[in-house]
Amino acid sequence: MKNIQLILLFVTFSIAISCNKNKTKQITNPRDYQTYLNIDENASLKKANKELNFWKNKLDKTPSQYPYNSKLASANSQIFQLTGDINQLKNAEENLLLANKKTNFNNVGYLRSLSKNYISQHRFKEALELLTKAEYNGESLLQTHYMLIDVYLEIGNLKKVESYLSKVKNFKDFDYLIRVSKYNDHIGNLDNAIKYLEKALKIAKSSKNQNLIQWNYTNLADYYGHAGRIKDSYNAYLNALKINPNNSYAKKGIAWIVYSYERNPNEALRILETVVSENSAPDYHLLRAEIADYVGNIAEKEKEIKKYLTKVANQKYGAMYAKSNVLLFADNNLQKQKALEIAKEEVKARPTAQSYDLLAWAYYKNGKTIKALEISKNHVIGKTFEPEALLHTVNILKANGNNLKAQELKKELLGAIYELGPLTENEIKNI
Numbered sequence: 001m002k003n004i005q006l007i008l009l010f011v012t013f014s015i016a017i018s019c020n021k022n023k024t025k026q027i028t029n030p031r032d033y034q035t036y037l038n039i040d041e042n043a044s045l046k047k048a049n050k051e052l053n054f055w056k057n058k059l060d061k062t063p064s065q066y067p068y069n070s071k072l073a074s075a076n077s078q079i080f081q082l083t084g085d086i087n088q089l090k091n092a093e094e095n096l097l098l099a100n101k102k103t104n105f106n107n108v109g110y111l112r113s114l115s116k117n118y119i120s121q122h123r124f125k126e127a128l129e130l131l132t133k134a135e136y137n138g139e140s141l142l143q144t145h146y147m148l149i150d151v152y153l154e155i156g157n158l159k160k161v162e163s164y165l166s167k168v169k170n171f172k173d174f175d176y177l178i179r180v181s182k183y184n185d186h187i188g189n190l191d192n193a194i195k196y197l198e199k200a201l202k203i204a205k206s207s208k209n210q211n212l213i214q215w216n217y218t219n220l221a222d223y224y225g226h227a228g229r230i231k232d233s234y235n236a237y238l239n240a241l242k243i244n245p246n247n248s249y250a251k252k253g254i255a256w257i258v259y260s261y262e263r264n265p266n267e268a269l270r271i272l273e274t275v276v277s278e279n280s281a282p283d284y285h286l287l288r289a290e291i292a293d294y295v296g297n298i299a300e301k302e303k304e305i306k307k308y309l310t311k312v313a314n315q316k317y318g319a320m321y322a323k324s325n326v327l328l329f330a331d332n333n334l335q336k337q338k339a340l341e342i343a344k345e346e347v348k349a350r351p352t353a354q355s356y357d358l359l360a361w362a363y364y365k366n367g368k369t370i371k372a373l374e375i376s377k378n379h380v381i382g383k384t385f386e387p388e389a390l391l392h393t394v395n396i397l398k399a400n401g402n403n404l405k406a407q408e409l410k411k412e413l414l415g416a417i418y419e420l421g422p423l424t425e426n427e428i429k430n431i
Helices: 002-025 030-037 043-061 067-083 086-102 108-120 124-137 141-154 158-167 174-186 190-207 210-226 230-243 248-261 265-278 283-294 298-312 322-330 336-349 353-365 369-380 387-399 403-414 422-429
Strands: none
Touching: 030 230, 030 248, 030 265, 043 067, 067 086, 067 108, 086 108, 108 124, 108 141, 124 141, 141 158, 141 174, 158 174, 174 190, 174 210, 190 210, 210 230, 210 248, 230 248, 248 265, 248 283, 265 283, 283 298, 283 322, 283 422, 298 322, 322 336, 322 353, 336 353, 353 369, 353 387, 369 387, 387 403, 387 422, 403 422
């Protein structure tokens, strides 16, 4: 009898420990975000459409007023941000091209606006060309220099980034802080990246600019997630949603926490159902496909991938989803050569460590393991701190018999499972 009591006591204790573990792992609460999943009207979108129609009517009455094209482009861009509608981004480009042609590409404001549009389209070299013209013009140099930092960071020219950061150095300026934050994240100094972005948030709050505050919260949420501060990440996403209940990116961020940290795929899919109904960006389908794969629903996975491919087949997307396409095609025996071709183009357009990682991965998937290792050694290892690139590198090292180095990197990867997602957990542990 005594033994039975001891066994029951042990079982009760074990259950209690298990419950406590689950309790401490539970970060999210549907009651926190449910209200944002049942929005009948998108107030921000309604406002942007009203703005679009206003300037459209003005331009129809006076077609020669090219400044109205710039106003239209601003509304187009806002609608794109809210809905993911690629047509809006391309319409913005058309309006900005017209405004720039009317001013012989001498108006720095229009040059920067078109450059920003090209950055959104991942047309970085064209963006850089426009910004170089704006810099030569000499007007409003500070804002031009900020955007040059953005472009040079995107194409991996860190010397230029550092040069321009030193020119605009001002730790009391929001625009400077967010860029020095991005730079620190890029070089692997996440603590500083967070510190500077938190300072930027204080400035944004003092300015009461809701768009800046919202943007700041979502970016901070991402950084907190990278740092393993999941609770902070969750709260930051919620704060962004308080400002804009239709912030699809914030909802996606919460869905990732629910899926990757809490391992609750069904709830994550429920959240994403709302996201895809309000935002047409293709990449949401890839996340749904990944979660379907995680729960073993292969039919649903293939269905979501098909939706993604149907959307990105639209030529208007250009190279915006080059990375996703490389990773997707590389896993398909019939399309792995296509993955290699896309990766080569991406390196030409954007010679960053991340782009070279894609190229190395595509070579690896095509059986060219020696070539893959050569690229990784020359352009990836020690040059990027992204967990995905690290995972690719480990596989490439193992394929070339360098198990010792692979095991060293495995330790870092074990701490990045949250970022990489549950599907990679067994792969990492079996390295």
